[in-house]
Amino acid sequence: xxxxxxxxxxxxxxPWEEFWYQYKQHKAAMxxxxxxxxxxxxxxxxxxxxxHDPTVQFSESLLIPPAWEDGGSRMFLLGTDDLGxxxxxxxxxxxxxxxxxAVIVVFIATIVGVxxxxxxxxxxxxxxxxxxxxxxxFLAVPSLLLAILIVAIIGPGLLNTIYAVAIVLVxxxxxxxxxxxREELDKEYVIAAKLDGSSxxxxxxxxxxxxxxxxxxxxxxxxxxTAILDIAALGxxxxxxxxxxxxxxxxxxxxxxxxxxAPWTVAAPGLAILITVLCINLVGDGLRDALDPRGSQ
Numbered sequence: 001x002x003x004x005x006x007x008x009x010x011x012x013x014x015p016w017e018e019f020w021y022q023y024k025q026h027k028a029a030m031x032x033x034x035x036x037x038x039x040x041x042x043x044x045x046x047x048x049x050x051x052h053d054p055t056v057q058f059s060e061s062l063l064i065p066p067a068w069e070d071g072g073s074r075m076f077l078l079g080t081d082d083l084g085x086x087x088x089x090x091x092x093x094x095x096x097x098x099x100x101x102a103v104i105v106v107f108i109a110t111i112v113g114v115x116x117x118x119x120x121x122x123x124x125x126x127x128x129x130x131x132x133x134x135x136x137x138f139l140a141v142p143s144l145l146l147a148i149l150i151v152a153i154i155g156p157g158l159l160n161t162i163y164a165v166a167i168v169l170v171x172x173x174x175x176x177x178x179x180x181x182r183e184e185l186d187k188e189y190v191i192a193a194k195l196d197g198s199s200x201x202x203x204x205x206x207x208x209x210x211x212x213x214x215x216x217x218x219x220x221x222x223x224x225x226t227a228i229l230d231i232a233a234l235g236x237x238x239x240x241x242x243x244x245x246x247x248x249x250x251x252x253x254x255x256x257x258x259x260x261x262a263p264w265t266v267a268a269p270g271l272a273i274l275i276t277v278l279c280i281n282l283v284g285d286g287l288r289d290a291l292d293p294r295g296s297q
Contacts (some may be wrong), residue, residue: 029286
């Protein structure tokens with residue numbers, strides 16, 4: 001016992017230990033993290049455990065209510081829609097599609113945003129001016145409206161949805177990366193690297209990038225919620241995923257005419273979007289507080 005106590009008193013926590021300790025202090029973030037992990041796990045293994053295909057129509061079971069309501073069936077735990085398709089399987093498969101699209105969108109936006117932000121932050125003159133003015137144009141338009149305009153121009157579909165939502169997210173990454181880089185450029189370690197003859201590319205990748213990861217990680221996390229909402233909104237408007245793809249927004253769009261007759265057909269995908277976005281935002285808040293404890297005070 002004395003050895004354990006001595007170790008605890010003399011042990012200096014590493015950066016990951018310190019980060020995890022700070023994150024655990026945010027109780028709501030811990031709840032969000034657990035719920036988000038469950039959602040991701042269900043997105044991967046849920047469709048394997050459900051016996052019904054999301055596109056199969058049971059013509060004798062139209063608008064069956066959930067199993068716990070009168071007239072419900074254990075065969076369809078969340079009920080069926082107007083075509084007799086199992087709502088549980090559609091929401092489960094839709095989670096894989098919606099979350100998968102969000103991951104692709106945020107990945108593309110992060111890569112493009114970091115590159116453009118680095119160019120604007122390190123270089124000065126026409127390059128910086130052009131990048132910033134272009135980003136200002138994008139930021140002047142509400143994100144969802146901009147995504148709708150882009151999809152309306154290039155056409156509906158999953159691939160075009162990815163392009164549209166990624167373009168909407170890029171300006172936020174550019175702004176935050178450029179701002180952090182400008183703060184880092186005046187620090188001694190960057191000046192020393194410049195005097196050592198580092199090229200702009202090496203200066204960014206080796207010296208600056210590791211030090212801007214905390215705000216970048218927070219922005220990546222919060223961008224997931226925006227991506228999910230925009231993807232679902234485009235699907236709801238008929239500009240994103242097209243039927244019979246069981247994307248959450250598309251399911252909502254197909255069920256809106258039955259919101260009074262069969263509210264479970266809207267409640268299931270709507271709650272899925274709400275809970276997922278809420279969990280991601282809670283995780284983002286926890287990351288921000290853990291990575292920058294002084295900024296959260």
